[in-house]
Amino acid sequence: MEGIIAGLIGAGLLAAWLWPKLRLRRALARPLEPGLLAILERNVAQYAGMAPPERQRLQRLVQQFLHEKSFVGCAGLEITDEMRVTIAAQACLLVLGRAGDDSPAIVYPSLHAVLVYPGAFLVPRREIDVAGVVTEQRQDLLGESWGDGRVILSWDHVRRAGWEVPETHNVVLHEFAHQLDSESGSTNGAPYLGSTARYRSWSEVLSRNYAALRRDAMWGQRGVLDHYGASSPAEFFAVATESFFEQPWELAARHPDLYEEFLKYFRVDPRDWMAQPQPVYDEPFGGQVVYGQWR
Ligand SMILES: [Zn+2]
Numbered sequence: 199m200e201g202i203i204a205g206l207i208g209a210g211l212l213a214a215w216l217w218p219k220l221r222l223r224r225a226l227a228r229p230l231e232p233g234l235l236a237i238l239e240r241n242v243a244q245y246a247g248m249a250p251p252e253r254q255r256l257q258r259l260v261q262q263f264l265h266e267k268s269f270v271g272c273a274g275l276e277i278t279d280e281m282r283v284t285i286a287a288q289a290c291l292l293v294l295g296r297a298g299d300d301s302p303a304i305v306y307p308s309l310h311a312v313l314v315y316p317g318a319f320l321v322p323r324r325e326i327d328v329a330g331v332v333t334e335q336r337q338d339l340l341g342e343s344w345g346d347g348r349v350i351l352s353w354d355h356v357r358r359a360g361w362e363v364p365e366t367h368n369v370v371l372h373e374f375a376h377q378l379d380s381e382s383g384s385t386n387g388a389p390y391l392g393s394t395a396r397y398r399s400w401s402e403v404l405s406r407n408y409a410a411l412r413r414d415a416m417w418g419q420r421g422v423l424d425h426y427g428a429s430s431p432a433e434f435f436a437v438a439t440e441s442f443f444e445q446p447w448e449l450a451a452r453h454p455d456l457y458e459e460f461l462k463y464f465r466v467d468p469r470d471w472m473a474q475p476q477p478v479y480d481e482p483f484g485g486q487v488v489y490g491q492w493r
Contacts, residue, residue, distance in 0.1 A: 221265075222262065222265060222266070225261055225262070225265040226258055226261055226262060226265075228261075229257070230257050230260065230261060233279065234260075234279060234283050235257070237279060237280050237283040237284060238256075238257070238260065238283055238287050241280070241283070241284040241287070241357075242284065242287045242288060242291070243471075243472075244291055244443065244468060244471045244472070245287065245471075246471075247470070247471030247472055247473075248470075248471055249470075252294065252466075255294060255297045256287060256290055256291070256294055258297065258303075259286075259290035259293065259294065259297055259303060259305060260283060260286045260287050260290055262303065262305050263286035263289060263290055263305055263306075264282055264283070264286055266305065266310075267286075267306070267309060267310060267311065267312055268310065268311050268312070269281065269282050269285075269311070269312050269314060270311055270312070270313045270314070271314055272313050272314060272315045272319070272350075273315050273316055273319070274316070275314055275315060275316045275353065277314060281314055281353055281356075284356060284357070284370075285312055285314070285351065285356060285370055288356075288359075288368065288370035288371060288374075289306070289349075289370055289371075289374040290305065291371070291443055291466075292371065292374050292375065292378060292439065292443075292464065293305055293306070293378075294464075294465075294466050295464050295465025295466045296465070306374070306377050306378075308345075308347050308377075308380075308381070309347050309348070309349060309377055310347040310348070311347065311348050311349075312348075312349050312350075312351065313348060313349070313350040313351070314350075314351050314352075314353050314356075315350070315351070315352050315353065316352070316353055316354060317352050317353070317354040317355075318338045318339060318340055318352050318354070318355070319338070319339055319350070319352060320338060320339075321339055321342070339352070340352045340355040340369045341355070341369040341370075341372060341373040342373065343373040343374070343376035343377050343380070343385075345380050345385065349373045349374065349377060350373075351369060351370065351373065352369065355369045356369055356370055366424070366440070366441075366444060366445060367424065367440060367444075368440050368443070368444055371436075371439055371440045371443055371444070372436045372437070372439070372440050373436075375435055375436040375439035375440070376432065376436050378390075379432055379435055379436070385432045386431055386432055387404060387408075387430070387431030387432045387434055387435040388400055388401065388404070388431075388435075389435070389463065391463065396462070399459065400459055400463075403455045403456055403458075403459045404431070404434065404435070404438075404456065404459065405431075406455070407423075407434070407438070407453055407455070407456045408427075408428070408431055408434045411423050411425070411427055411428045411434065412428045414428075415428035421452060422441055422445055422448045422449050422452050422453070423437055423438060423441055423449075423453070424437050424440075424441075438453075438456060438460070439460070442457070442460045442464065442468060443468050446467070446468035446469045446472060447469055447472065447474050447475055448475070450469065
């Protein structure tokens with residue numbers, strides 16, 4: 199009798215383990231509908247520049263994301279296919295280098311929901327200073343990433359990123375960079391990298407570039423990286439990730455060591471997807487070739 203019960207429990211556990219995998223495989227077997235593909239082409243500039251195998255990999259990641267994560271409309275917003283596909287595709291750019299051609303990839307395993315507001319949203323903030331004074335305020339936010347499996351986004355700003363020329367800010371890339379950062383166990387600007395040698399190199403390169411950005415921010419010197427990245431190492435990683443995918447040529451020209459580290463981590467080179475902007479000979483920066491878009 200005990201043997202039968204143990205067998206039934208074993209079979210139940212096996213089915214519970216297998217069932218989600220089978221459902222995912224079935225979802226991935228269906229190609230993305232033409233209407234959803236059109237959204238991908240329209241709203242994700244990087245997709246247009248990709249070679250066919252990379253395009254297919256991104257499509258599969260989008261299917262997996264849509265299958266595994268739920269989207270919740272907030273403040274009366276009704277979630278549309280355009281929102282789901284645009285957010286999923288931009289988020290999946292960050293994990294494109296992890297994906298194989300056949301088997302399902304690891305796509306933000308601890309994320310379960312994306313909450314979308316129509317525009318910037320207000321959240322209560324509580325700060326306690328050294329004297330113990332508690333200040334309550336309400337802040338306008340464009341996006342937030344939580345360690346409990348949620349990302350919150352303003353659709354107005356997600357959509358606006360697609361229209362900006364050149365694109366410099368991207369709230370989806372920013373918040374999902376925080377998600378990757380938290381995979382290492384703490385959100386501190388260093389995602390999971392594997393070996394000690396990789397952490398050493400990452401820490402050296404990112405610390406150097408972070409210190410330089412803090413100096414630039416203090417002196418009001420504008421560069422390719424937004425000064426918001428000078429607020430903490432975690433924000434630096436998120437801001438630099440936006441630049442890596444949105445302004446790869448500019449980032450590689452001005453921060454080659456940082457670009458190298460990101461190439462090793464993301465395992466894609468976004469310069470392959472975008473035409474090189476017109477170089478500008480830049481005298482104040484010692485005559486090095488830079489790109490003039492942001493100055
Ligand atoms: Zn941030």
